Structure formats: C-alpha cells, structure tokens
Amino acid sequence: MSNIYRPTWAEVNLDHLWHNFEEAQKQNLTKKVIPVIKANAYGHGAIEVMKHLYDQGVRLCAVSLLEEALEIRAHFDDIDILMLGPVMESDILICSLNRIELSVYDEHIYDSVLKLGHHITCHLKVDTGMSRYGFRGVENISKVVSNLQKQKHINLKGIFTHFATADHDEMFYQKQLEQMRLILSSLKKVPPMVHVSNSSSTFKYESKIEFTTHVRLGISLYGLSLDEKKPNLKPVMSLKSRVVQVKELNPGDCVGYGATYCATEKERIAILPIGYADGWIRKNKTGHVQFHDKKYKIVGIICMDACFVKIDESVHVNDTAILFGDLVSIDDIAKRLNTINYEVVTQVSYRVPRIMIKGDKKND
Ligand SMILES: Cc1ncc(COP(=O)(O)O)c(C=O)c1O
Numbered sequence: 001m002s003n004i005y006r007p008t009w010a011e012v013n014l015d016h017l018w019h020n021f022e023e024a025q026k027q028n029l030t031k032k033v034i035p036v037i038k039a040n041a042y043g044h045g046a047i048e049v050m051k052h053l054y055d056q057g058v059r060l061c062a063v064s065l066l067e068e069a070l071e072i073r074a075h076f077d078d079i080d081i082l083m084l085g086p087v088m089e090s091d092i093l094i095c096s097l098n099r100i101e102l103s104v105y106d107e108h109i110y111d112s113v114l115k116l117g118h119h120i121t122c123h124l125k126v127d128t129g130m131s132r133y134g135f136r137g138v139e140n141i142s143k144v145v146s147n148l149q150k151q152k153h154i155n156l157k158g159i160f161t162h163f164a165t166a167d168h169d170e171m172f173y174q175k176q177l178e179q180m181r182l183i184l185s186s187l188k189k190v191p192p193m194v195h196v197s198n199s200s201s202t203f204k205y206e207s208k209i210e211f212t213t214h215v216r217l218g219i220s221l222y223g224l225s226l227d228e229k230k231p232n233l234k235p236v237m238s239l240k241s242r243v244v245q246v247k248e249l250n251p252g253d254c255v256g257y258g259a260t261y262c263a264t265e266k267e268r269i270a271i272l273p274i275g276y277a278d279g280w281i282r283k284n285k286t287g288h289v290q291f292h293d294k295k296y297k298i299v300g301i302i303c304m305d306a307c308f309v310k311i312d313e314s315v316h317v318n319d320t321a322i323l324f325g326d327l328v329s330i331d332d333i334a335k336r337l338n339t340i341n342y343e344v345v346t347q348v349s350y351r352v353p354r355i356m357i358k359g360d361k362k363n364d
Contacts (some may be wrong), residue, residue: 004355006244006273007241007242007244007273007318007320008240008241008242008272008273008274008278008352009239009240009241009352009353009355010043010044010237010239010240010348010352010354010355011237011238011239011240011325011354011355011357012044012048012049012236012355012356012357013234013235013236013237013238013357013358013359014049014052014236014356014357014358015358015359016223016234016235017044017049017052017053017222017236018052018056019233020217020221020234020236021033021035021053021056021058021217021221023232024199024202024203024215024217024220024221027202027203027207028202028206028207028215031212031213031215032060032213032214032215033058033202033214033215034062034082034195034214034215034217035049035050035053035060035061035062035217035221036062036063036084036216036217036221037049037050037061037062037063037072038062038063038064038065038068038084039064039068039346040068040346042219042342042345043237043345043346043347044222044236044237044354045354045356046068046071046072047071047072047075048354048356050072050075050076050079051075052356054076054079059078059079060079060080060082061079061080061081061082062082062083062216063081063083063085064084065083065085066083066087066091066094066095066100069081069083069098069100070098073098073099073100081099081100081101082101082123082158083095083100083101083102083103084103084125084216085103085133086105086133087102087103087109089108089109089112092109093116093118095120096116096120097118099121101122101123101158102120102121102122103123103125103133103160104122104123104144104148105124105125105133105134105135106133106134106135110144110148113154114147114151114154116153117153118153119153119154119155120153120154120155121154121155121157122148122154122156122157122158123156123159123160123191123193124141124144124145124148124156124158124160124191125161125162126141126159126161126180126183127161128161128175128176128180128183129164129172129175129176130161130162130163130164132162134161134162138182138183139186141183141186141187142183142186142187142188145159145187145189146187146188146189149189149191156191157191157192157193158191158192158194158214159183159184159187159191159193159194160193160194160195160196161176161179161180162196162198163176163177163196163197163200163201164176166197166198166199166200166201166204166205167200167225167227168226173205177205177209180196180211181211184211190211192213193213193214194211194212194213194214195212195213195214195215195216196209196212196215197209197212197215197216198215198216198217198219199218199219199220199221199225200220200225200226200227201215202215202220203220203225203227219341219342220233221236222236222237223235223236223237224331224342225341226340226341235325235329237324237330237345237348238322238324238325238326239274239280239322239323239324239325239348239352240320240322240323240325241272241273241321241323242272242273242318242319242320242321243270243271243272243311243315243316243318243319244271244272244273245270245271245317246268246269246270246271246311246315246316246317247269247271248266248267249263249268249269250263251263251264251266255269255299255308256300256301256308257300257301257303258300258301260300260301261299261300267310268310268311268312268313268315269299269308269309269310270291270296270309270311270315270319270321271306271307271308272289272306272307272309272321272323273305273306274305274306274307274323275302275303275304275305275306275307276303277304277305277349277351278305278348278349278351278352279347279349279352280302280307281302281337281347282301282302283336283337284302284307284336284337285298285299285300285301285302286298286336287328287333287336288328289309289322289323290321290322290323290326290327290328291309291311291314291319291320291321291322292314292315292319293327294314294327295327295328296309296310296311296312296321297309297310298310324344330344330345
C-alpha cells in the first residue's frame with residue numbers, strides 16, 4: 001500500500017540508517033558489513049532501505065526467504081544476495097537462475113546442491129551451539145567443505161555461524177566462537193568469506209575476532225540494540241498518526257468496545273486512526289502517545305482501526321501523535337509489551353505506509 005488515504009504512517013529516517021551502518025563499519029574497518037534486510041528490512045521497507053544503501057555504494061545484503069531474495073533481485077541486478085533461511089530442495093534451481101547465494105545448512109540441501117546441474121554460489125552454515133540451522137561436527141564439516149570445494153558447478157563462497165547469546169551471555173558466546181575457531185582450523189582451505197557476528201557481536205566483540213571477513217548487521221542497522229551498554233545508534237523508525245476526531249465527554253460517557261473506560265468528569269478524547277490491524281496491538285492500551293512535547297494516556301480498548309487518547313485543551317483535530325520515536329521510544333514499547341525491540345518494528349503491518357525521510361524532511 002503506497003497511498004496515504006488516512007493519516008497514519010511510519011517514518012523511516014534514511015540518514016539515521018546510514019549513520020548506523022557507518023557506526024558498525026567504524027568498529028571494524030577491515031571487515032565488510034552485510035546489511036540484513038529480511039522481513040521487509042525489519043519492517044522498515046526492504047526496497048527503499050536497499051536503495052539508500054545502494055546509493056551509498058553497498059552491493060550486498062542478506063535476507064531470510066527466497067521470496068525476499070527474489071523481490072530484492074527484481075530491483076537490484078548487480079548486488080550479492082545471501083539467503084540466510086531455509087530453501088525447499090525443489091527451489092534450489094530458482095536460486096541458481098537468479099544468482100541468489102544459498103545457505104547450505106543440512107545434508108538434504110547439500111545432496112541437492114551436489115546434484116544440481118547448474119552453477120550455484122553457497123555459504124556453508126555451521127551450528128556452533130544454537131541448535132538452529134547448520135551442520136555440526138568438526139570432521140563432518142571439514143569433509144563437506146572439501147567436497148563442495150571440489151565441485152566445478154559450486155562456488156563455496158562463505159562459511160558462517162550465528163550466535164545465540166551475544167547480547168547477554170558472554171560465556172555461551174565464547175564457547176560458540178571457540179567452536180567456530182576449531183571448525184576453521186580443521187579446514188584445508190577456508191572459503192573466502194567468514195562471517196559470524198550479528199549486531200551485538202559486531203559492536204562488542206568483532207574487533208577482536210581474527211578470522212572473519214564480514215559481519216551481518218540486522219537490528220542495529222535500524223538503530224536498536226539489546227545490549228545494556230548501547231552503541232552510538234540512531235533509531236530509524238517512528239510511528240505517527242493524526243487526530244481525526246475529538247470527543248468531548250461528559251461524566252459517565254464511556255469509550256470504545258466493552259465501554260471499559262468511562263469519564264468521571266468533563267474530558268476530551270482524541271481518536272487516532274490506527275489499531276491492531278496496523279500492528280498497534282491491544283496490549284498497547286496501557287501506554288502513552290506523544291502530542292507536541294508531552295505524553296498522553298491511551299484509554300479504552302484498542303480497535304482494529306482506531307484507538308483513543310485522553311487529551312487536554314492543547315490537542316486538536318489534525319495534530320500529530322507520535323506513537324513511538326521520540327518521548328516514547330521503541331524500547332519503551334518493547335518493555336510495555338514484554339517483548340524485544342525486534343518485534344515492535346517488524347510488527348508494524350503492511351497497512352502502514354513507510355515514508356522515507358532524510359534529516360527531518362520527506363525524501364521526494
Ligand atoms: C543468521 C542471521 N544472521 C544475522 C542476523 C541479524 O541479527 P541481528 O538482528 O541481531 O543483528 C540474523 C537475525 O536474526 C540471523 O538470523
């Protein structure tokens with residue numbers, strides 16, 4: 001949905017995005033940053049995000065699904081696209097034909113890739129402790145690597161793993177890192193790309209890792225982090241909606257489904273055209289939104305397309321509410337919903353147009 005027929009939108013600040021990319025790059029000048037733009041760039045708009053990165057000279061990215069990879073390929077013919085997620089064996093040929101770099105994470109994919117009659121570029125995914133996708137066992141991995149390297153139709157471009165606890169458990173993290181070191185030392189020939197770090201590891205540990213060439217930057221590209229000590233990042237997304245109607249309540253008047261909130265005195269209520277179908281889920285009812293420089297309480301139950309805010313005399317029809325992105329941060333919302341910032345931004349639904357801005361201005 002690209003047109004705005006109701007005043008609700010998410011602003012995506014491309015200057016902040018680039019600031020965050022450069023912050024990651026600054027930490028590790030000799031390593032390249034792979035922007036992770038899966039899940040519609042964590043809800044920010046994958047094509048627009050990639051376009052901005054492309055304009056700055058970035059020529060690689062990572063996604064999760066083949067659908068995502070193909071969408072990016074349709075817009076960017078000359079970039080490297082790494083697909084981190086699983087692939088159906090029947091779809092490997094599609095990857096080959098579209099120059100999508102495949103994660104080889106288990107025996108079935110390995111066998112299918114060996115049998116493929118077409119050229120394919122792969123990264124071997126190894127499981128160093130997260131028990132998600134990936135090969136296990138140093139000897140086994142070493143055999144798989146040398147066999148892949150022998151095949152004329154296969155370009156084994158990379159080897160990688162993923163950390164389970166980079167943001168909160170250093171001991172577990174170090175065990176995984178050590179396992180990766182062991183795996184690499186068993187290889188006769190290490191593939192040209194070695195990448196292990198997610199956002200947290202990029203900022204906390206990557207500068208001390210001697211064997212990697214790239215990092216995979218996801219959440220921190222969007223200005224967010226789970227680390228206690230926050231890197232110097234700027235949040236990229238803010239969620240906004242304009243007041244479409246103001247209700248003057250008399251004592252005893254009630255608001256919304258279930259009539260759960262009733263006025264005890266004369267009150268003013270702003271109606272915002274955003275609700276749970278936009279990802280503004282019902283659990284947000286305990287929170288606040290911002291008008292001008294002040295926070296105001298959400299009242300009543302959040303509807304599918306609307307919610308209610310108790311306001312004062314200073315708020316009027318057409319005033320802009322910031323649901324998150326200034327006085328209320330994405331992390332505040334995550335705390336409110338008892339979740340992580342990843343979920344807050346990816347939950348903003350397809351109904352909410354993403355408006356790209358630079359500085360404080362719309363990007364025309
Ligand atoms: C394999 C892989 N690499 C990198 C990332 C990026 O992680 P983060 O968003 O924590 O930077 C993810 C995200 O889940 C992932 O699954």
